[in-house]
Amino acid sequence: MHPAELKDHERELRRFHVRLGVAAVAVLLAFGALLARFFYLQVLQHAYYQTKAEDNRIALVPVPPNRGLILDRNGVVLARNYSAYTLEIFPRKVADLEHTIDRLSQLIEIGPRDRARFRKLLGETRGAESLPIRTRLSDEEVARFAANSFRFPGVEIRARLFRQYPYGKLASHVIGYMGRINERDQEALEKKGVAANYRGTDFIGKSGIEASYEQALHGVTGLEQVEIDAAGRAVRTLSRTPPQPGDNVVLTIDMHLQQVAEQAFGNRDGALVAIEPSTGAVLALVSKPDFDPNLFVDGIDPENWEELNTSPEHPLTDRAIAGLYPPGSTFKPYLALAALELGKRTEKQTIFDPGYFMFGGRRFRDDKPGGHGTVDMRKAIVESCDTYFYMLANDLGIDAIARSVAPFGFGSRTGIDLDGEAAGVLPSPQWKMRRFHTAEQRKWYPGETISIGIGQGYNAYTPIQMALAVATLAENGVMYRPHLVDHIDNPRTGERRYVEPHVVRRIPLDRNYVDFVKSAMAEVNVDGTAAHAFAGAQYTSAGKTGTAQVVAMKENARDYDNGKVAERFRDHSLFVAFAPLENPRIALAVVVEHGGFGAHAAAPIARTVLDYYLLGKLPERPGQPGPASETAQATP
Amino acid sequence: MTQLQRFSLRRLLAGLVEGIDGPLLAIVLPLAAIGLVTLYSASHDVPAREVTQAVNFVVAFVLMWVAARTPPQTLMRLALPAYLVGLALLVAVALGGDVVNGARRWLHVGVTRFQPSEIMKIAMPLMLAWHFHRHEATLRLRDFALAGLLLAVPVALIAREPDLGTALLVAAAGFYVIFLAGISWKVLGVLALVVLASLPPLWGLMHDYQRERILTLLDPSQDPLGAGYHIIQSTIAVGSGGIGGKGWLHGTQSHLEFIPERHTDFIFAVFSEEFGLVGNCVLLALYALLIVRGMVIAAKAPSFFTRLLAGSITLIYFTYAFVNMGMVAGIVPVVGVPLPFVSYGGTALATLFIGVGILMSIHRHRTLVQT
Secondary structure (H helix, E strand, O other): OOHHHHHHHHHHHHHHHHHHHHHHHHHHHHHHHHHHHHHHHHHHOHHHHHHHHHHHHEEEEEEOOOOOOEEOOOOOEEEEEEEEEEEEEOHHHOOOHHHHHHHHHOOOOOOHHHHHHHHHHHHHOOOOOOEEEEOOOOHHHHHHHHHHHHHOOOEEEEEEEEEEOOOOOOOHHHHOOEEEOOHHHHHHHHHHOOHHHHOOOOEEEOOHHHHHOHHHHHOEOEEEEEEEOOOOOEEEEEEEEOOEOOOEEEEOOOHHHHHHHHHHHOOOOEEEEEEOOOOOEEEEEEEEOOOOHHHHOOOOOHHHHHHHHHOOOOOOOOHHHHOOEOOHHHHHHHHHHHHHHOOOOOOOOOEEEOOEEEEOOEEEEOOOOOOOEEEOHHHHHHOOOHHHHHHHHHHHOHHHHHHHHHHHOOOOOOOOOOOOOOOOEOOOHHHHHHHOOOHHHHOOOHHHHHHHOOOOOOOEEOHHHHHHHHHHHHOOOEEEOOEOEEEEEOOOOOOEEEOOOOEEEEOOOOHHHHHHHHHHHHHHHHHOOOOOOOOOOOOOOEEEEEEEOOOOOOHHHOOOOHHHOOHHHOOEEEEEEEEOOOOOOEEEEEEEOOOOOOOOOHHHHHHHHHHHHHHOOOOOOOOOOOOHHHOOOOOO | OOHHHHHHHHHHHHHHHOOOOHHHHHHHHHHHHHHHHHHHHHOOOOOHHHHHHHHHHHHHHHHHHHHHOOOHHHHHHHHHHHHHHHHHHHHHHHHHOEEEOOEEEEEEEOOEEEOHHHHHHHHHHHHHHHHHHHOHHHOOHHHHHHHHHHHHHHHHHHHHOOOHHHHHHHHHHHHHHHHHOOOOHHHHHHHHHHHHHHHHHHHHHOOHHHHHHHHHHHOHHHOOOOOOHHHHHHHHHHHHHOOOOOOOOOOHHHHOOOOOOOOOOOHHHHHHHHHHHHHHHHHHHHHHHHHHHHHHHHHHOOOHHHHHHHHHHHHHHHHHHHHHHHHHOOOOOOOOOOOOOOOOOHHHHHHHHHHHHHHHHHHHOOOOOOO
């Protein structure tokens, strides 16, 4: 080999070795970087990534509890659960909802009502959960979808518990209804700190007992630790905390009595509250019109929702606790009692009623043209003489009236265990000061006191207040807080928590005066305004009719014929009563909207209810109370 | 057994073993074993894969044996035809290849189909080494420019398929030859500047998914369920493995299918989760030994051609290992590069073992063709 060539070769070889060396250094650096990265991930950050891997692996799946049952005082099941398959869509996982629903409808019948409801839910959903497009699938439909489920990612079949109300509309305002948890509910749950317990739960009580006893009914959500794969499929269960079913709520309501009362209303609107005076237990609570809570159980469709909400009759409003009515003449016994207590009248003191009362140049008319003649207190109550009470109100003055009737609960919430109770209005100068803003409006005019005397004017009370007042009178001034729940059963432990009667107050009343007023009210049912309605009653009772003006008519034009007035302007018909007279077992208030005279519409309803409750006597109209087979056990 | 029989048997065995480099075999066999062990865990849902991969290993081993017995001169003669055939096939793919997963990479050959780009992984260093060898004494810039062109065309075709991973590996293989052939540092510097300058226009030419991969590397949390998912989950797998690992078959990330492509490109995540930092060090050491052995062979190689070829093949193994592990550990963008000798897949395995065979052949013939 030529020396020069050899030298060339050597130089070239050396260069190659240098290049190889450079490459080796690069390799070393790169592997060093890898090693450093491994050290960082696997030693320094190990704990962090370990947690991440565990979080990945383990999912906490909430297991919603069975909701407690609602039963009446005799164990009749009013609200229960049933399991049904629903077809549900995860809106977030489905790109084209309409298209998917169209394709689904080729497999499973999806009606316009289902679509509308789905759209409504989509609008009010809180985001992550799946929404039902069809509920109550048949076994065949379940099988058909299961065979095609691979074509529908983001759509699945789930077994869910639904609420069922076997009695439909009956006692719907007491039981209430369930609805999907919306953003407002969610916020409320978070504020109460119980949001975690509602993971996996879609529905919540929206009204009635379902809402006010939500906490007891709901139960405690269980938790399943499951190992999941990347697709979110549960691979196996690691541990399980079983859910604790909700408590069963047993009402004081007697469903048969409730049904008798509701049927007595026919298709008239109004409210009825019947209370056991010695405990405050509510025996029946009616608000008409009512609604079918079953409409809500799988998400109400917009059509029904629209109808329930926009109907001028407001079927979703519980008139018994939120409807405000002037008490009319049912107010008079309390005024009479106040007069006796304050020494403004004696029982025997008489006035002369010419058919009107003149005050400040205005003529306050009596119902009876020509007047009742010479009237003492008993006759004033029995015949419901307005003139007597116009004068009495004037003599008492507004402050004394307000002070005397307030203890009976007028104008303040009774504290019944339902949400949404209204306070009503017990008129007084103080109330006017609070209610109005201009000096003109705030002024109390003496003339306003006169109408207060016959339960008109600013007077506005709920039926439950009227019922509680008469119950308190029946108990000689002892007021028990009204309540709808008798006891709550824990189905697991068998523990039973009773709602103890709670005395709100004992009004210091002279027993002689109370007895006198009661006896006058008893006479109302014997030969007074309600004598016709209570003809032949086999028990003693006390009552008072009332007629509440809906539209303030000119005082000097009150001789209109009620039958000819359009129904919505017709007076409300009221009646309060308790029975038996000596040992009252039931007190009630009845309001029939636009029913005319109290004696005509409200008193017969009260008679029917009392007949059933005291004698077990059913009204003559057909209709046995309730599906007889529904007396289920109080455990799920 | 007669003496003659024993003698011929021994000769037969010796003949079979002849050309097989002991040290290389001692490195590659443990890697293959690691591959099968890890694959068993990664493919617990598809047990048949283990058998297929074992068969792949046998086939690849035979190919290695054949390559080891092929003299470098023969390889040199094969360089140009192999390159031209590879190029022709790449053009054929571009014109009418099968589309899988949105990329046109496959070519039908009778009953099976294969990726012509794989041929280029071997053909490219062969071609360039041969090219430089021909102009050994008189290497000028012109020769390097021609080499660049020979490299650029197939790389562009592969990148267009698109197959960024293979394009990167072929480009690297070619670049290593050019680098080892002694391209001047000045030219290299200029080239580096040109590459840097061309990055922005290149960005514009990239496919969306390629851009996304680079972006997600910079911040995987941007899209945790989309493009960043691979990186996040594989990083969790590596990190949760800790020092000792979770134990074979006990990797939760992989067994619960959080690791995508866990039997192919992301098999290192499975390995790292189950065998931890200790396992990683063992694996890294095996690759380092392979590279050292390859460099020794390159350094001792008898000709320019063999030196360049051996050096390039060695550095390609490094590229495979670094890019794959770096990708799983989240320091390199996600490109489809398998973990050498470990990832599932017959074609890649064949290419890798042929490379080993070539190294063995070069080492065996180090004194025979001394000029």
